Amino acid sequence: MAFTKRLTLFLPVFWTVASGSENVQLPLATSAPSSASDPIPNNFQSFSIELAFWADYAGNHSCPNTFSNRLFVNLREFNGGVPQILRIGGNTQDHTTYIPDQKEGIINNWDYTYNLDQPRNSTIGPVFWESYNVITGTQYIPGLNFYKNDSDYLRNLQGEAQESLKYIPAERLHLLEIGNENDYGARSGFRPVNWTQEDYVEEWISRSRNIQTASKSLRFFAPSFCCFNITTDYSFFSPWTVWNSTFGYNRDGWIEEVSQHGYISSTNNNPTLQGTLMNHTNLINSAKPHVELNIFHRQNGRKYTVGETNSISGQGSHGVSDVFGSALWLVDYCLYLAAQSVTRIHLHQGTSYRYAAWLPIVVNGTGPLVKPPYYGHIFVAKFLGSSNTTQINNVDLGSDYYSAYAAYEAGNLSRVAILNLLTWDPPNSTDTSSSIDATIDRPKTTFNLGVSQGYRSATVELMTAPGATFDTNITVAGISYDYDLAEGRGVRVGKDIVATLQPGKDGSFSVDVEASQAVVVTFHR
Ligand SMILES: *[C@@H]1O[C@H](CO)[C@@H](O)[C@H](O)[C@H]1NC(C)=O
Ligand SMILES: *[C@@H]1O[C@H](CO)[C@@H](O)[C@H](O)[C@H]1NC(C)=O
Ligand SMILES: *[C@@H]1O[C@H](CO)[C@@H](O)[C@H](O)[C@H]1NC(C)=O
Ligand SMILES: *[C@@H]1O[C@H](CO)[C@@H](O)[C@H](O)[C@H]1NC(C)=O
Ligand SMILES: *[C@@H]1O[C@H](CO)[C@@H](O)[C@H](O)[C@H]1NC(C)=O
Numbered sequence: 097m098a099f100t101k102r103l104t105l106f107l108p109v110f111w112t113v114a115s116g117s118e119n120v121q122l123p124l125a126t127s128a129p130s131s132a133s134d135p136i137p138n139n140f141q142s143f144s145i146e147l148a149f150w151a152d153y154a155g156n157h158s159c160p161n162t163f164s165n166r167l168f169v170n171l172r173e174f175n176g177g178v179p180q181i182l183r184i185g186g187n188t189q190d191h192t193t194y195i196p197d198q199k200e201g202i203i204n205n206w207d208y209t210y211n212l213d214q215p216r217n218s219t220i221g222p223v224f225w226e227s228y229n230v231i232t233g234t235q236y237i238p239g240l241n242f243y244k245n246d247s248d249y250l251r252n253l254q255g256e257a258q259e260s261l262k263y264i265p266a267e268r269l270h271l272l273e274i275g276n277e278n279d280y281g282a283r284s285g286f287r288p289v290n291w292t293q294e295d296y297v298e299e300w301i302s303r304s305r306n307i308q309t310a311s312k313s314l315r316f317f318a319p320s321f322c323c324f325n326i327t328t329d330y331s332f333f334s335p336w337t338v339w340n341s342t343f344g345y346n347r348d349g350w351i352e353e354v355s356q357h358g359y360i361s362s363t364n365n366n367p368t369l370q371g372t373l374m375n376h377t378n379l380i381n382s383a384k385p386h387v388e389l390n391i392f393h394r395q396n397g398r399k400y401t402v403g404e405t406n407s408i409s410g411q412g413s414h415g416v417s418d419v420f421g422s423a424l425w426l427v428d429y430c431l432y433l434a435a436q437s438v439t440r441i442h443l444h445q446g447t448s449y450r451y452a453a454w455l456p457i458v459v460n461g462t463g464p465l466v467k468p469p470y471y472g473h474i475f476v477a478k479f480l481g482s483s484n485t486t487q488i489n490n491v492d493l494g495s496d497y498y499s500a501y502a503a504y505e506a507g508n509l510s511r512v513a514i515l516n517l518l519t520w521d522p523p524n525s526t527d528t529s530s531s532i533d534a535t536i537d538r539p540k541t542t543f544n545l546g547v548s549q550g551y552r553s554a555t556v557e558l559m560t561a562p563g564a565t566f567d568t569n570i571t572v573a574g575i576s577y578d579y580d581l582a583e584g585r586g587v588r589v590g591k592d593i594v595a596t597l598q599p600g601k602d603g604s605f606s607v608d609v610e611a612s613q614a615v616v617v618t619f620h621r
């Protein structure tokens with residue numbers, strides 16, 4: 097067992113050394129090149145929270161979840177205090193019934209033969225909406241039930257919409273969403289097999305008109321499709337063709353932002369850390385439809401968002417989505433989509449989901465916990481910064497293992513993020529009874545930054561952990577957010593700046609990045 101692990105972990109290292117690629121040239125333009133993104137909106141890095149678990153994340157008036165609140169506040173300390181947008185939805189939004197006289201905020205009805213991670217259905221009462229007010233400083237996209245199609249469906253939908261308008265202050269209500277991943281409706285049995293995307297459009301229009309206010313004030317987030325092209329014997333659903341002009345999907349002009357979902361892989365595909373997540377080539381391949389859809393919608397004057405996303409669909413994979421390597425992936429993914437000028441992304445969360453950035457409550461005696469992906473969020477927030485002029489340029493290194501992004505402020509090079517995605521773990525890292533063997537060096541790669549002139553020095557901040565498969569002892573710029581230290585407040589446990597770089601004679605800098613680490617290099621004039 098241990099022997100097998102060692103082999104898989106160390107093979108790539110030998111490959112790197114043998115091929116002599118430990119020195120990498122990283123070309124950088126000092127002013128924003130034409131390939132750089134548009135200025136990144138400060139709410140770019142947003143979240144999606146599974147509706148059935150919204151009360152776990154936020155709490156309610158009598159029991160607010162101050163831990164979750166702190167984690168959102170931490171991120172806003174980097175982005176200039178701009179509200180993140182929380183989309184409250186997912187699969188469970190289409191299995192939720194609003195019961196006006198229910199005393200409890202939410203009752204989740206579990207059926208473990210149906211799903212271990214999500215209730216089969218849920219009922220919500222007015223207290224459910226308290227959650228929207230106990231978290232401070234965020235804006236919302238409440239998800240409403242589309243699938244319900246019995247005689248009660250309209251009362252249910254109108255009730256959900258009216259309670260959202262009643263309890264969520266107008267300035268905090270960003271948009272509404274009707275339905276989750278309904279392109280899968282015929283496949284999942286919630287609509288007849290011959291249900292077409294034109295039928296979907298007509299149903300969506302009818303539902304939106306039935307909840308629209310007299311002053312026509314509501315705007316929507318849509319279509320929130322899961323997939324790219326679903327072909328069945330009877331129908332074809334695609335986030336491209338649903339916009340066919342003959343369908344008139346946005347005939348009322350109320351769809352304000354396009355939402356599309358997407359994951360890098362699925363639990364069915366046996367994902368691995370190195371092959372699936374810590375693999376820049378795989379990331380580019382997986383993100384390709386988003387890049388194409390973003391171009392398509394921008395050409396048509398529409399804002400494109402990735403409205404629900406994360407690493408591995410099916411709530412994530414143990415040992416892949418819930419370890420430090422997933423934080424490195426998250427940085428690579430967010431910065432790649434930022435570099436493509438995608439308007440916003442919403443990383444999906446659920447209480448016991450493997451890919452969740454935190455566990456907001458105690459489950460089976462475990463928690464609350466800050467989980468590895470949260471550190472990726474911190475790194476991204478720090479790198480995007482508080483300026484509203486930040487542009488990101490993807491510096492293509494043509495490698496599975498190395499990835500780099502330059503950040504420009506007011507058109508000038510400010511900093512660069514470099515990821516070394518080679519998986520590394522100390523020997524015996526999973527054997528908690530033994531101490532770590534510090535005599536084995538972590539392999540490193542030297543990046544030569546082609547900065548020509550004008551910068552006096554550069555400082556280096558580090559995101560690291562003892563190894564790629566660790567879920568503890570993670571830091572960004574020497575800060576730990578672990579729940580056990582200060583319930584999610586940042587606590588300094590290491591150096592903020594790990595190195596100060598001086599330029600060579602030609603004005604260029606070089607920086608070492610160890611395997612399974614990421615750095616932010618900030619340039620100083
Ligand atoms: C408020 O939240 C607490 C903690 O999750 C929960 O125990 C309680 O039932 C909730 N109150 C209502 C009315 O749902
Ligand atoms: C809701 O879930 C419960 C528990 O699995 C199940 O007994 C019930 O039939 C479900 N109700 C509906 C309407 O699907
Ligand atoms: C209504 O939903 C059920 C499943 O919940 C589905 O079997 C049925 O085909 C749907 N009917 C229509 C008209 O969409
Ligand atoms: C779709 O199938 C239903 C039966 O499930 C049938 O009543 C209906 O006519 C079909 N619609 C079309 C357009 O074929
Ligand atoms: C999906 O279909 C559309 C329209 O037929 C096509 O343009 C697009 O390339 C396809 N994308 C994927 C990811 O299959």
Ligand SMILES: *[C@@H]1O[C@H](CO)[C@@H](O)[C@H](O)[C@H]1NC(C)=O
Nearest residue numbers: 294336337338340341342343
């Ligand atoms: C749009 O829909 C019409 C049918 O209404 C169909 O004939 C046409 O091929 C579709 N166009 C595209 C680009 O899918």
Ligand SMILES: *[C@@H]1O[C@H](CO)[C@@H](O)[C@H](O)[C@H]1NC(C)=O
Nearest residue numbers: 370371372375377378381496
């Ligand atoms: C990275 O992903 C690409 C595309 O999926 C694949 O061809 C390649 O083998 C992967 N690299 C590693 C190191 O697993």
Ligand SMILES: *[C@@H]1O[C@H](CO)[C@@H](O)[C@H](O)[C@H]1NC(C)=O
Nearest residue numbers: 208212213447448459460461
């Ligand atoms: C909680 O513990 C019970 C009993 O040991 C187990 O069946 C269940 O799967 C656990 N749930 C989670 C989310 O770990």
Ligand SMILES: *[C@@H]1O[C@H](CO)[C@@H](O)[C@H](O)[C@H]1NC(C)=O
Nearest residue numbers: 135137138176482483484485
């Ligand atoms: C950017 O921020 C400046 C002040 O910091 C403000 O004057 C300007 O309006 C902002 N621009 C945008 C597009 O938000």
Ligand SMILES: *[C@@H]1O[C@H](CO)[C@@H](O)[C@H](O)[C@H]1NC(C)=O
Nearest residue numbers: 126127505506507508509550
């Ligand atoms: C951008 O760089 C130029 C020199 O290339 C400098 O004159 C200018 O002040 C810089 N702007 C900012 C906002 O740093």
Ligand SMILES: *[C@@H]1O[C@H](CO)[C@@H](O)[C@H](O)[C@H]1NC(C)=O
Nearest residue numbers: 098099102523524527530531
């Ligand atoms: C784990 O550590 C033990 C001693 O602490 C050592 O004998 C063993 O070889 C180590 N295993 C691996 C895979 O490094």
Ligand SMILES: *[C@@H]1O[C@H](CO)[C@@H](O)[C@H](O)[C@H]1NC(C)=O
Nearest residue numbers: 532561562566568569570589
């Ligand atoms: C993790 O941190 C704890 C507390 O600071 C420390 O005792 C432990 O040695 C660390 N483990 C590793 C593998 O660095």
